[in-house]
Amino acid sequence: MPDFPAGFRWGVSTSAYQIEGATTVDGRGPSIWDTFAHEAGRIVDGSTGDQACDHYHRHAEDTALLAGLGVSAYRFSIAWPRVQPTGTGPANTAGLDFYDRLVDGLLAAGIDPVATLFHWDLPQPLEDAGGWLHRDTAARFAEYADLTATRLGDRVKLWITLNEPFIHMTLGYGIGTHAPGRALLFDAFPAAHHQLLGHGLAVAALRARTASPVAIANNYSPVRQVGDTDADRAAAQAYDALHNRLFTDPLLGRGYPDAPGLDPAVIRDGDLDVLAAPIDVLGVNYYNPTGVRAPEEGSPLPFEMVPLDGYPRTAFDWPVAPDGLRELLRQLHHRYGDALPPVQVTESGCAYDDAPDAQGRVDDPERIAYLDGHVRAMREAMAEGVPVTGYFVWSLLDNWEWAEGFTKRFGLVHVDYPTQRRTPKSSYAWFRDLVRR
Ligand code: BGC
Numbered sequence: 001m002p003d004f005p006a007g008f009r010w011g012v013s014t015s016a017y018q019i020e021g022a023t024t025v026d027g028r029g030p031s032i033w034d035t036f037a038h039e040a041g042r043i044v045d046g047s048t049g050d051q052a053c054d055h056y057h058r059h060a061e062d063t064a065l066l067a068g069l070g071v072s073a074y075r076f077s078i079a080w081p082r083v084q085p086t087g088t089g090p091a092n093t094a095g096l097d098f099y100d101r102l103v104d105g106l107l108a109a110g111i112d113p114v115a116t117l118f119h120w121d122l123p124q125p126l127e128d129a130g131g132w133l134h135r136d137t138a139a140r141f142a143e144y145a146d147l148t149a150t151r152l153g154d155r156v157k158l159w160i161t162l163n164e165p166f167i168h169m170t171l172g173y174g175i176g177t178h179a180p181g182r183a184l185l186f187d188a189f190p191a192a193h194h195q196l197l198g199h200g201l202a203v204a205a206l207r208a209r210t211a212s213p214v215a216i217a218n219n220y221s222p223v224r225q226v227g228d229t230d231a232d233r234a235a236a237q238a239y240d241a242l243h244n245r246l247f248t249d250p251l252l253g254r255g256y257p258d259a260p261g262l263d264p265a266v267i268r269d270g271d272l273d274v275l276a277a278p279i280d281v282l283g284v285n286y287y288n289p290t291g292v293r294a295p296e297e298g299s300p301l302p303f304e305m306v307p308l309d310g311y312p313r314t315a316f317d318w319p320v321a322p323d324g325l326r327e328l329l330r331q332l333h334h335r336y337g338d339a340l341p342p343v344q345v346t347e348s349g350c351a352y353d354d355a356p357d358a359q360g361r362v363d364d365p366e367r368i369a370y371l372d373g374h375v376r377a378m379r380e381a382m383a384e385g386v387p388v389t390g391y392f393v394w395s396l397l398d399n400w401e402w403a404e405g406f407t408k409r410f411g412l413v414h415v416d417y418p419t420q421r422r423t424p425k426s427s428y429a430w431f432r433d434l435v436r437r
Pocket of ligand 1: 013167285401
Protein backbone atom coordinates (compact mmCIF):
# COMPACT_ATOMS: atom_id res chain seq x y z
CA MET A 1 0.00 0.00 0.00
CA PRO A 2 1.40 3.44 -0.93
CA ASP A 3 1.93 6.11 1.75
CA PHE A 4 -0.71 8.64 2.67
CA PRO A 5 -0.11 12.26 3.67
CA ALA A 6 0.19 12.99 7.38
CA GLY A 7 -3.15 14.06 8.83
CA PHE A 8 -5.16 12.01 6.34
CA ARG A 9 -8.45 11.17 8.10
CA TRP A 10 -9.28 7.46 8.43
CA GLY A 11 -12.70 6.62 9.77
CA VAL A 12 -15.79 4.47 9.72
CA SER A 13 -19.43 5.47 9.21
CA THR A 14 -22.82 4.46 10.61
CA SER A 15 -26.31 5.97 10.75
CA ALA A 16 -28.79 6.39 13.58
CA TYR A 17 -31.77 4.30 12.49
CA GLN A 18 -29.51 1.50 11.25
CA ILE A 19 -27.78 0.93 14.60
CA GLU A 20 -29.36 2.74 17.55
CA GLY A 21 -32.57 0.86 18.37
CA ALA A 22 -34.26 2.33 21.49
CA THR A 23 -36.79 3.99 19.21
CA THR A 24 -39.27 4.85 21.96
CA VAL A 25 -36.77 5.79 24.66
CA ASP A 26 -36.08 9.17 26.28
CA GLY A 27 -38.76 11.02 24.39
CA ARG A 28 -37.78 10.04 20.83
CA GLY A 29 -40.65 10.53 18.40
CA PRO A 30 -41.46 8.30 15.41
CA SER A 31 -39.64 8.77 12.13
CA ILE A 32 -40.75 7.83 8.63
CA TRP A 33 -38.57 4.73 8.90
CA ASP A 34 -40.38 3.51 12.03
CA THR A 35 -43.65 3.84 10.16
CA PHE A 36 -42.39 2.29 6.94
CA ALA A 37 -40.59 -0.66 8.55
CA HIS A 38 -43.71 -1.56 10.50
CA GLU A 39 -45.84 -1.74 7.33
CA ALA A 40 -46.30 -5.28 6.01
CA GLY A 41 -44.24 -6.20 2.98
CA ARG A 42 -41.85 -3.23 3.03
CA ILE A 43 -38.75 -4.96 4.46
CA VAL A 44 -37.57 -8.26 2.94
CA ASP A 45 -37.21 -10.11 6.24
CA GLY A 46 -40.08 -8.31 7.99
CA SER A 47 -37.65 -6.78 10.49
CA THR A 48 -37.57 -3.22 11.84
CA GLY A 49 -34.97 -0.93 13.40
CA ASP A 50 -36.67 -1.19 16.81
CA GLN A 51 -33.60 -2.83 18.26
CA ALA A 52 -31.04 -2.80 15.41
CA CYS A 53 -27.60 -3.00 17.08
CA ASP A 54 -28.86 -1.55 20.35
CA HIS A 55 -26.11 1.02 19.99
CA TYR A 56 -28.11 3.48 22.10
CA HIS A 57 -27.31 1.32 25.11
CA ARG A 58 -24.01 -0.12 23.89
CA HIS A 59 -22.29 3.00 22.58
CA ALA A 60 -19.45 2.68 25.11
CA GLU A 61 -18.64 -0.83 23.83
CA ASP A 62 -18.82 0.47 20.25
CA THR A 63 -16.54 3.40 21.07
CA ALA A 64 -14.06 0.87 22.47
CA LEU A 65 -14.23 -0.98 19.14
CA LEU A 66 -13.48 2.30 17.36
CA ALA A 67 -10.55 2.94 19.67
CA GLY A 68 -9.23 -0.57 18.99
CA LEU A 69 -9.47 0.13 15.28
CA GLY A 70 -7.33 3.22 15.74
CA VAL A 71 -9.43 5.44 13.47
CA SER A 72 -9.06 9.18 13.79
CA ALA A 73 -12.74 9.88 13.06
CA TYR A 74 -16.17 8.35 13.48
CA ARG A 75 -19.07 9.42 11.28
CA PHE A 76 -22.46 8.82 12.89
CA SER A 77 -25.84 10.43 12.33
CA ILE A 78 -28.11 12.24 14.73
CA ALA A 79 -31.74 11.15 14.79
CA TRP A 80 -33.83 14.27 14.22
CA PRO A 81 -36.81 12.69 16.10
CA ARG A 82 -34.63 12.33 19.20
CA VAL A 83 -33.79 16.03 19.11
CA GLN A 84 -37.25 17.23 18.05
CA PRO A 85 -39.77 14.40 18.54
CA THR A 86 -42.35 16.06 16.29
CA GLY A 87 -39.92 17.88 14.00
CA THR A 88 -40.69 21.30 15.46
CA GLY A 89 -40.41 23.07 18.79
CA PRO A 90 -37.77 23.10 21.49
CA ALA A 91 -35.03 20.52 21.83
CA ASN A 92 -35.68 17.30 23.73
CA THR A 93 -32.82 17.46 26.21
CA ALA A 94 -32.79 13.71 26.92
CA GLY A 95 -32.33 13.01 23.19
CA LEU A 96 -29.41 15.41 22.91
CA ASP A 97 -27.91 13.96 26.11
CA PHE A 98 -27.32 10.70 24.27
CA TYR A 99 -25.23 12.39 21.56
CA ASP A 100 -23.48 14.39 24.24
CA ARG A 101 -22.36 11.14 25.92
CA LEU A 102 -21.35 9.65 22.59
CA VAL A 103 -19.33 12.72 21.55
CA ASP A 104 -17.56 12.98 24.90
CA GLY A 105 -16.72 9.27 24.79
CA LEU A 106 -15.25 9.67 21.31
CA LEU A 107 -13.18 12.69 22.28
CA ALA A 108 -11.87 10.89 25.36
CA ALA A 109 -10.75 8.08 23.04
CA GLY A 110 -9.00 10.57 20.73
CA ILE A 111 -11.55 10.15 17.91
CA ASP A 112 -13.00 13.11 15.96
CA PRO A 113 -16.82 13.08 16.03
CA VAL A 114 -18.22 13.63 12.51
CA ALA A 115 -21.98 14.16 12.73
CA THR A 116 -24.52 13.83 9.93
CA LEU A 117 -27.74 15.71 10.66
CA PHE A 118 -30.05 13.84 8.31
CA HIS A 119 -29.63 10.22 7.31
CA TRP A 120 -33.23 9.73 6.09
CA ASP A 121 -35.10 9.51 9.42
CA LEU A 122 -37.51 12.43 9.06
CA PRO A 123 -39.86 12.96 12.02
CA GLN A 124 -43.19 11.41 10.97
CA PRO A 125 -45.26 14.55 11.70
CA LEU A 126 -43.19 16.45 9.13
CA GLU A 127 -43.92 13.75 6.55
CA ASP A 128 -47.61 14.03 7.41
CA ALA A 129 -47.32 17.70 6.45
CA GLY A 130 -45.74 16.81 3.07
CA GLY A 131 -42.20 15.80 3.97
CA TRP A 132 -39.48 17.04 1.63
CA LEU A 133 -42.08 17.74 -1.04
CA HIS A 134 -43.10 20.62 1.20
CA ARG A 135 -40.90 23.73 1.18
CA ASP A 136 -41.38 24.38 4.88
CA THR A 137 -39.42 21.20 5.75
CA ALA A 138 -36.24 23.01 4.65
CA ALA A 139 -36.82 25.73 7.26
CA ARG A 140 -37.61 23.11 9.92
CA PHE A 141 -34.33 21.37 9.09
CA ALA A 142 -32.36 24.57 9.66
CA GLU A 143 -34.03 24.98 13.07
CA TYR A 144 -33.08 21.44 14.01
CA ALA A 145 -29.50 22.11 12.84
CA ASP A 146 -29.41 25.19 15.05
CA LEU A 147 -30.67 23.30 18.14
CA THR A 148 -28.19 20.48 17.60
CA ALA A 149 -25.20 22.73 17.00
CA THR A 150 -26.12 24.81 20.03
CA ARG A 151 -25.50 21.71 22.14
CA LEU A 152 -22.71 19.94 20.22
CA GLY A 153 -21.14 22.66 18.08
CA ASP A 154 -18.15 23.05 20.36
CA ARG A 155 -17.12 19.37 20.00
CA VAL A 156 -18.21 17.94 16.64
CA LYS A 157 -15.20 18.25 14.29
CA LEU A 158 -17.05 18.03 10.97
CA TRP A 159 -20.76 18.62 10.32
CA ILE A 160 -22.49 16.87 7.44
CA THR A 161 -25.92 18.27 6.64
CA LEU A 162 -27.55 15.57 4.47
CA ASN A 163 -26.70 12.01 3.59
CA GLU A 164 -27.30 11.13 -0.06
CA PRO A 165 -30.22 13.37 -0.98
CA PHE A 166 -30.24 11.67 -4.40
CA ILE A 167 -30.92 8.24 -2.90
CA HIS A 168 -33.50 9.66 -0.50
CA MET A 169 -35.34 11.42 -3.32
CA THR A 170 -35.16 8.47 -5.70
CA LEU A 171 -35.93 5.52 -3.43
CA GLY A 172 -38.09 7.41 -0.93
CA TYR A 173 -40.13 9.69 -3.21
CA GLY A 174 -39.43 8.46 -6.76
CA ILE A 175 -39.99 4.70 -6.61
CA GLY A 176 -41.04 4.10 -3.02
CA THR A 177 -38.77 1.23 -1.99
CA HIS A 178 -37.56 3.34 0.95
CA ALA A 179 -39.50 5.48 3.42
CA PRO A 180 -41.71 7.40 3.01
CA GLY A 181 -42.72 5.00 0.22
CA ARG A 182 -43.93 7.52 -2.37
CA ALA A 183 -43.76 6.55 -6.06
CA LEU A 184 -43.84 9.87 -7.90
CA LEU A 185 -41.14 9.11 -10.48
CA PHE A 186 -40.02 12.43 -11.95
CA ASP A 187 -42.58 14.38 -9.96
CA ALA A 188 -40.25 13.83 -6.99
CA PHE A 189 -38.09 16.84 -7.93
CA PRO A 190 -39.46 19.03 -5.10
CA ALA A 191 -37.85 16.53 -2.70
CA ALA A 192 -34.52 17.29 -4.37
CA HIS A 193 -34.85 21.05 -4.27
CA HIS A 194 -36.19 21.24 -0.73
CA GLN A 195 -33.47 18.96 0.63
CA LEU A 196 -30.84 21.16 -1.03
CA LEU A 197 -32.57 24.29 0.25
CA GLY A 198 -32.58 22.74 3.73
CA HIS A 199 -28.88 22.03 3.31
CA GLY A 200 -28.15 25.65 2.40
CA LEU A 201 -30.20 27.02 5.29
CA ALA A 202 -28.58 24.53 7.67
CA VAL A 203 -25.09 25.60 6.52
CA ALA A 204 -25.97 29.15 7.57
CA ALA A 205 -27.40 27.94 10.90
CA LEU A 206 -24.29 25.86 11.61
CA ARG A 207 -21.94 28.71 10.73
CA ALA A 208 -23.65 30.83 13.38
CA ARG A 209 -23.03 28.20 16.08
CA THR A 210 -19.75 26.49 15.27
CA ALA A 211 -16.36 27.12 13.76
CA SER A 212 -16.07 23.49 12.63
CA PRO A 213 -16.12 22.71 8.90
CA VAL A 214 -19.40 21.87 7.17
CA ALA A 215 -20.05 19.33 4.42
CA ILE A 216 -22.71 17.31 2.60
CA ALA A 217 -22.38 13.59 1.76
CA ASN A 218 -23.53 12.78 -1.77
CA ASN A 219 -23.80 9.45 -3.49
CA TYR A 220 -21.97 9.22 -6.82
CA SER A 221 -21.93 6.52 -9.45
CA PRO A 222 -19.83 6.86 -12.59
CA VAL A 223 -21.93 6.03 -15.62
CA ARG A 224 -20.81 3.29 -17.99
CA GLN A 225 -22.58 3.82 -21.28
CA VAL A 226 -23.70 0.51 -22.78
CA GLY A 227 -24.06 0.70 -26.58
CA ASP A 228 -22.87 3.62 -28.67
CA THR A 229 -25.81 5.06 -30.50
CA ASP A 230 -26.73 8.72 -30.06
CA ALA A 231 -29.70 7.52 -28.01
CA ASP A 232 -27.37 5.58 -25.68
CA ARG A 233 -25.21 8.68 -25.28
CA ALA A 234 -28.23 10.83 -24.48
CA ALA A 235 -29.45 8.25 -21.97
CA ALA A 236 -26.04 8.11 -20.24
CA GLN A 237 -25.94 11.91 -20.05
CA ALA A 238 -29.45 12.08 -18.60
CA TYR A 239 -28.62 9.53 -15.92
CA ASP A 240 -25.34 11.25 -15.10
CA ALA A 241 -27.11 14.61 -14.73
CA LEU A 242 -29.63 13.07 -12.35
CA HIS A 243 -27.31 10.98 -10.20
CA ASN A 244 -24.04 12.87 -10.27
CA ARG A 245 -24.81 16.52 -11.06
CA LEU A 246 -28.28 17.45 -9.79
CA PHE A 247 -27.09 17.50 -6.17
CA THR A 248 -23.65 18.96 -6.81
CA ASP A 249 -23.78 21.57 -9.60
CA PRO A 250 -26.02 23.97 -7.62
CA LEU A 251 -23.94 23.56 -4.43
CA LEU A 252 -20.81 24.57 -6.28
CA GLY A 253 -22.44 27.63 -7.82
CA ARG A 254 -23.36 26.21 -11.23
CA GLY A 255 -27.13 26.18 -10.87
CA TYR A 256 -29.08 23.08 -11.82
CA PRO A 257 -28.02 20.94 -14.78
CA ASP A 258 -30.50 19.93 -17.47
CA ALA A 259 -31.75 16.83 -15.63
CA PRO A 260 -34.89 14.75 -16.14
CA GLY A 261 -37.78 15.90 -13.98
CA LEU A 262 -36.34 19.32 -13.17
CA ASP A 263 -39.27 21.65 -12.53
CA PRO A 264 -38.28 25.33 -12.53
CA ALA A 265 -41.60 26.26 -10.91
CA VAL A 266 -40.35 24.78 -7.62
CA ILE A 267 -37.30 27.08 -7.52
CA ARG A 268 -37.89 30.55 -6.09
CA ASP A 269 -35.86 33.71 -6.57
CA GLY A 270 -32.79 33.66 -4.36
CA ASP A 271 -32.88 29.90 -3.74
CA LEU A 272 -29.83 29.17 -5.86
CA ASP A 273 -27.78 31.57 -3.73
CA VAL A 274 -28.88 29.73 -0.58
CA LEU A 275 -27.95 26.36 -2.12
CA ALA A 276 -24.52 27.65 -3.10
CA ALA A 277 -23.46 28.55 0.46
CA PRO A 278 -19.77 27.59 0.53
CA ILE A 279 -18.98 24.17 2.02
CA ASP A 280 -15.60 23.14 3.41
CA VAL A 281 -15.63 19.48 2.41
CA LEU A 282 -17.53 17.44 -0.18
CA GLY A 283 -18.45 14.01 1.17
CA VAL A 284 -18.38 11.31 -1.49
CA ASN A 285 -20.19 8.01 -0.96
CA TYR A 286 -19.25 5.43 -3.57
CA TYR A 287 -20.35 1.83 -3.99
CA ASN A 288 -20.46 0.99 -7.70
CA PRO A 289 -20.73 2.31 -11.26
CA THR A 290 -24.02 2.18 -13.19
CA GLY A 291 -24.51 0.72 -16.67
CA VAL A 292 -26.90 2.81 -18.76
CA ARG A 293 -28.33 2.56 -22.27
CA ALA A 294 -31.22 4.00 -24.27
CA PRO A 295 -34.64 2.93 -22.99
CA GLU A 296 -37.09 0.71 -24.84
CA GLU A 297 -39.74 2.61 -26.72
CA GLY A 298 -42.63 3.61 -24.50
CA SER A 299 -40.52 3.54 -21.30
CA PRO A 300 -41.44 6.23 -18.74
CA LEU A 301 -37.70 6.76 -18.13
CA PRO A 302 -35.23 8.51 -20.43
CA PHE A 303 -32.64 5.79 -19.74
CA GLU A 304 -32.42 2.10 -18.89
CA MET A 305 -30.10 0.77 -16.22
CA VAL A 306 -28.33 -2.47 -17.18
CA PRO A 307 -26.12 -4.84 -15.17
CA LEU A 308 -22.40 -4.46 -15.89
CA ASP A 309 -20.63 -7.67 -16.90
CA GLY A 310 -17.12 -8.70 -16.02
CA TYR A 311 -16.90 -7.66 -12.36
CA PRO A 312 -16.96 -9.73 -9.18
CA ARG A 313 -20.17 -9.06 -7.26
CA THR A 314 -21.10 -8.40 -3.62
CA ALA A 315 -23.96 -10.08 -1.76
CA PHE A 316 -26.08 -7.14 -2.94
CA ASP A 317 -25.15 -8.18 -6.48
CA TRP A 318 -23.35 -4.86 -6.91
CA PRO A 319 -20.28 -4.93 -9.17
CA VAL A 320 -16.94 -4.56 -7.38
CA ALA A 321 -15.27 -1.80 -9.39
CA PRO A 322 -12.54 0.10 -7.54
CA ASP A 323 -11.61 1.83 -10.81
CA GLY A 324 -15.02 3.54 -10.56
CA LEU A 325 -13.85 5.40 -7.46
CA ARG A 326 -10.75 6.69 -9.23
CA GLU A 327 -12.87 7.65 -12.22
CA LEU A 328 -15.45 9.54 -10.20
CA LEU A 329 -12.85 11.42 -8.15
CA ARG A 330 -11.12 12.44 -11.37
CA GLN A 331 -14.44 13.42 -12.88
CA LEU A 332 -15.34 15.64 -9.92
CA HIS A 333 -11.93 17.32 -10.17
CA HIS A 334 -12.24 17.79 -13.89
CA ARG A 335 -15.84 18.97 -13.74
CA TYR A 336 -15.55 21.50 -10.93
CA GLY A 337 -11.87 22.45 -10.96
CA ASP A 338 -11.00 25.04 -8.32
CA ALA A 339 -14.64 25.14 -7.16
CA LEU A 340 -14.25 21.61 -5.77
CA PRO A 341 -13.57 21.73 -2.02
CA PRO A 342 -11.43 19.02 -0.40
CA VAL A 343 -13.14 15.67 -0.76
CA GLN A 344 -13.58 13.01 1.92
CA VAL A 345 -14.84 9.59 0.92
CA THR A 346 -17.57 9.41 3.55
CA GLU A 347 -18.77 5.89 2.67
CA SER A 348 -17.09 2.96 0.93
CA GLY A 349 -17.87 -0.67 1.64
CA CYS A 350 -19.57 -3.89 0.65
CA ALA A 351 -22.00 -6.56 1.86
CA TYR A 352 -21.05 -10.22 2.09
CA ASP A 353 -22.72 -13.14 3.85
CA ASP A 354 -20.22 -13.23 6.72
CA ALA A 355 -20.73 -15.83 9.43
CA PRO A 356 -18.60 -17.07 12.33
CA ASP A 357 -16.68 -20.32 11.78
CA ALA A 358 -16.52 -23.20 14.30
CA GLN A 359 -13.97 -21.24 16.39
CA GLY A 360 -16.16 -18.14 16.34
CA ARG A 361 -13.86 -16.23 13.96
CA VAL A 362 -15.30 -14.24 11.08
CA ASP A 363 -13.04 -14.26 8.06
CA ASP A 364 -14.03 -11.87 5.24
CA PRO A 365 -11.30 -11.89 2.60
CA GLU A 366 -13.63 -10.43 -0.05
CA ARG A 367 -14.15 -7.30 2.08
CA ILE A 368 -10.41 -6.92 2.56
CA ALA A 369 -9.91 -7.19 -1.20
CA TYR A 370 -12.72 -4.70 -1.79
CA LEU A 371 -11.33 -2.12 0.62
CA ASP A 372 -7.75 -2.62 -0.50
CA GLY A 373 -8.77 -1.99 -4.11
CA HIS A 374 -10.78 1.10 -3.28
CA VAL A 375 -8.13 2.64 -1.03
CA ARG A 376 -5.52 2.15 -3.77
CA ALA A 377 -7.83 3.62 -6.41
CA MET A 378 -8.41 6.67 -4.21
CA ARG A 379 -4.65 7.03 -3.66
CA GLU A 380 -4.08 7.01 -7.42
CA ALA A 381 -6.62 9.80 -7.85
CA MET A 382 -4.79 11.75 -5.13
CA ALA A 383 -1.50 11.26 -6.96
CA GLU A 384 -3.16 12.80 -10.01
CA GLY A 385 -4.03 15.89 -7.97
CA VAL A 386 -7.56 15.25 -6.68
CA PRO A 387 -7.74 16.83 -3.21
CA VAL A 388 -8.87 13.87 -1.05
CA THR A 389 -8.37 14.24 2.70
CA GLY A 390 -10.24 11.31 4.25
CA TYR A 391 -11.74 7.85 3.80
CA PHE A 392 -14.52 6.26 5.88
CA VAL A 393 -15.50 2.61 5.64
CA TRP A 394 -19.19 1.78 5.57
CA SER A 395 -19.67 0.39 8.16
CA LEU A 396 -18.32 -0.14 11.66
CA LEU A 397 -21.00 -2.76 12.46
CA ASP A 398 -23.25 -5.11 10.57
CA ASN A 399 -26.54 -3.24 10.81
CA TRP A 400 -30.12 -2.83 9.68
CA GLU A 401 -29.82 -2.31 5.94
CA TRP A 402 -33.06 -0.42 5.18
CA ALA A 403 -35.43 -2.41 2.91
CA GLU A 404 -33.02 -5.36 3.12
CA GLY A 405 -33.46 -5.58 6.89
CA PHE A 406 -30.81 -7.72 8.55
CA THR A 407 -29.99 -9.70 5.38
CA LYS A 408 -27.01 -7.60 4.25
CA ARG A 409 -23.85 -7.35 6.38
CA PHE A 410 -21.56 -4.37 5.72
CA GLY A 411 -19.60 -4.29 8.99
CA LEU A 412 -15.94 -4.58 9.93
CA VAL A 413 -17.52 -6.02 13.07
CA HIS A 414 -19.97 -8.94 12.92
CA VAL A 415 -23.12 -8.54 15.01
CA ASP A 416 -25.09 -11.54 16.21
CA TYR A 417 -28.45 -9.78 16.50
CA PRO A 418 -30.19 -12.08 19.04
CA THR A 419 -27.33 -11.77 21.55
CA GLN A 420 -25.88 -8.46 20.26
CA ARG A 421 -22.45 -10.03 20.49
CA ARG A 422 -19.87 -8.08 18.46
CA THR A 423 -17.03 -10.00 16.78
CA PRO A 424 -14.39 -8.06 14.84
CA LYS A 425 -13.94 -9.64 11.40
CA SER A 426 -10.57 -10.14 9.73
CA SER A 427 -11.24 -6.91 7.79
CA TYR A 428 -11.24 -5.06 11.13
CA ALA A 429 -7.66 -6.22 11.77
CA TRP A 430 -6.72 -5.37 8.18
CA PHE A 431 -8.11 -1.83 8.44
CA ARG A 432 -6.50 -1.34 11.87
CA ASP A 433 -3.12 -2.29 10.40
CA LEU A 434 -3.63 0.05 7.45
CA VAL A 435 -4.53 2.95 9.73
CA ARG A 436 -1.54 2.23 11.97
CA ARG A 437 0.84 2.25 9.03
C1 BGC B 1 -26.33 4.65 2.71
C2 BGC B 1 -26.23 3.69 3.86
C3 BGC B 1 -26.42 2.27 3.38
C4 BGC B 1 -25.36 1.96 2.35
C5 BGC B 1 -25.40 0.55 1.80
C6 BGC B 1 -25.65 4.19 1.46
O1 BGC B 1 -26.40 4.55 0.35
O2 BGC B 1 -25.92 5.93 3.08
O3 BGC B 1 -27.16 4.04 4.83
O4 BGC B 1 -26.42 1.33 4.41
O5 BGC B 1 -25.50 2.84 1.28
O6 BGC B 1 -26.56 0.34 1.06
